[in-house]
Amino acid sequence: MDAQTGHRGGGEVNSAAAAAGLWLAALAQAGNLSPTAGAYGATLGAGAATAAERSGFGQNPAALRPGAFGLRLDCHRPYGMDDLGVAEAGASLDGKRAGLACDWRVTSIADLYSEQGFRLAPSVRILARDAFPGTLDLGYGISAWRAALSGTSPAWDPSQEAGVAWRPWPRLKAGAFAAGLPLHPAATLPGRVMQIGLEADSRNPEAMGNPGALTQVLRLDFRKSGDGAWKALASLSVLPHPGVEASVGVAALPFQISAGVGLAWRGFRIRQAIRYHRYLGRTWLSGLDYERATGPGT
């Protein structure tokens, strides 16, 4: 016989095949990668591609604040649901050309589920010029997710992320990143997040000069989560004073709008934002940041 042939069977599902399928599928990634840290609460995540915040889950790891140390704490109840909560904390320390951020996030459903993420994200600045080609930051992050369903043993899933942020001219910045990538090459990618974006500034945000001048920042991002479609995100932030920041954001589809304000005093910044989702309703987001200089910037 020249070929292997199977015989007519009763059609029972092959258990070995099913087991192998489950083994592969079990490498799928977990983790809440919704960008809600800091200003993202008020921009619906616009700016995550260009690293508007120094650190946070679901954002570009290529973020750097040369010569600064930062702490932050954020929390919210998604869509006002009593049994659902998300809290996040992060710290970052940056030198002139390199930095490190670490983050922690917990997402929980009362009496049912708890998911914790631990993230470590180093970043480097490989170009640092005032004029073209400007500044170029690269970042990489690795996360470990611990998910525990009530009544079952916790499971751990690792994931990784990588990104690039480029400011070719002082008032323009572009960025892209992919997060939620599995560490195993054969794993499926249902949890992958990709985002690209542009940021236009009315003045150079990293330049010295008149700190009291009005600053406006316009951001336009496109984000894709898992098998979903690309989503458009846009936001406008206005800083009439270095201590005051107001932002509005819009996203589609589904349609969402947001608004928020941040007030800073002696390195502390308190933030409050509200989002409205067409189907799911309102979400209030609160955050507290602290940042201080540790050395010279670029």
Next chain:
Amino acid sequence: MLTQWPTYRILLPPALLASALFALPTSADEPPALILSEILADPAAWPDAQGEFLELGHPGIDSARLDGVAISVDGQSFPLGPLLLGPSDCLLICRDSAAYARAGIACARGWAGMSLVNGRPLEVTLSWAGGNFHVTAPASRPGTSWENTWDATAGYAAFGPSLAGRTGGDSATPGARNSRSALAAGRDLALAGIEVAGSIVRVTVENRGSGPPPRSWVALRLDADWDGISEATIDSVPLDSAGTYPAALEFRIPTGARGRASASLGPDENPGNDVMAAAFEPGGGPLAFGAFQAVGQEGAPEWVEIRNITSASGGTGRRIALSLATVDAMALGAKAGFLDPGERIVLASDTAAFRARYGPIKANVMRPEPWRALRNTGDTLVLRLAGAAVDTLSWGPIKPGAAAAGNEELPTEAGWSLSGRTAFPEAPLDVEVQAPAGADYVLRAFSLEGDIVKEIGRGGAGRRMHTWDGRGAGGRALPRGAYVLCLTFGDGWTRKRAIVAGER
């Protein structure tokens, strides 16, 4: 209790039927020496590069040696060389035979260059010295393989979907023929009845033995044909004790359609036992039974609800004169008035007791004369309009305290009930939605980012059961995590619930 499981639908447009027709062999007495027996183009549990496969079969009754065998899929060709095939033998061709070998499945050939396009029908041609076989394989569905029914009268060109959702992965059976498979001889399971009401096809599976069922589930295939359209679903019915198991599956049969529904029972993807059929008249409507209460608790009346469904199943809504309607011997009479699309009327054994128990509702309540008692031990009601039967309502023995079909409460408010707080491929979540008259709803699952990961279902007034198995719109299991289930009615009224879904 009616149990509804995920269904997989096949719409066979006339063009596809025509292409299948052209694939008929020149002589029905001589089957082709080689056919396409099964195809999996879009595996869900495995990546395409590892999970895709083709299965070839030999329908002949004698062994055959074929020389110069080659297979072509959408212009891609692959030589298989000579083959020696026994009667009913199957031959598996895998894109990644090493992956299948790790799973203990032997591939006859590894075709590394094979790439089966998803989402559209595939042209497959088998050729050998002295013959060939061409067939159009149906467009892929995630995680579902297509099994050839081995139906000679269809030219071996008819396919049915595999039974997904049982294995937590691709429920294909590569390398094994299971066409029109039958339950073992001496089985106690059988189909006991089939009926069509509106767009719902109801069947009853019966365990005729005295003990527990011989297996924990049985496959059920339903076919419906109307106006040149063929639709099929493959489903599973869980079995846990002796007795009967009602199952109801909904088709998108438009109001006014005339056609035929059939059911078959069996052990796997292509059931071959107990084929039963029932014809349905235009729409099965325009009236249909809704909820009912047959177990009269202390001081509680018996009642049954009737709805105007003329706009609920895709047809044009119209006003119905209830003076023409009867439920068995109960005539509604001229006082019943009219029923507009989406409206309902409740027939109760005691209208005062009904209002005292359920309070004011947006429906007429009346007591027909004479009242026909609803039997707790099992009963059948027939709804007629102008003498023609338009709907049938049946129930088995109702146990006190059990959530039986006859123990439903009247939906006085829009709402839902969930069978749990998790949705996994191997343990789906059942969501029963009850919508008041005139209220359309949509049930969706959202990620915490607010993205719609799956529209689970939509519908109109009445009770409906939906199931979500934690898969996204693309058919792949979502990452394990928190998701929001959201039920939205047309007037903006919304219910939300946080659940865990995805991979367990």
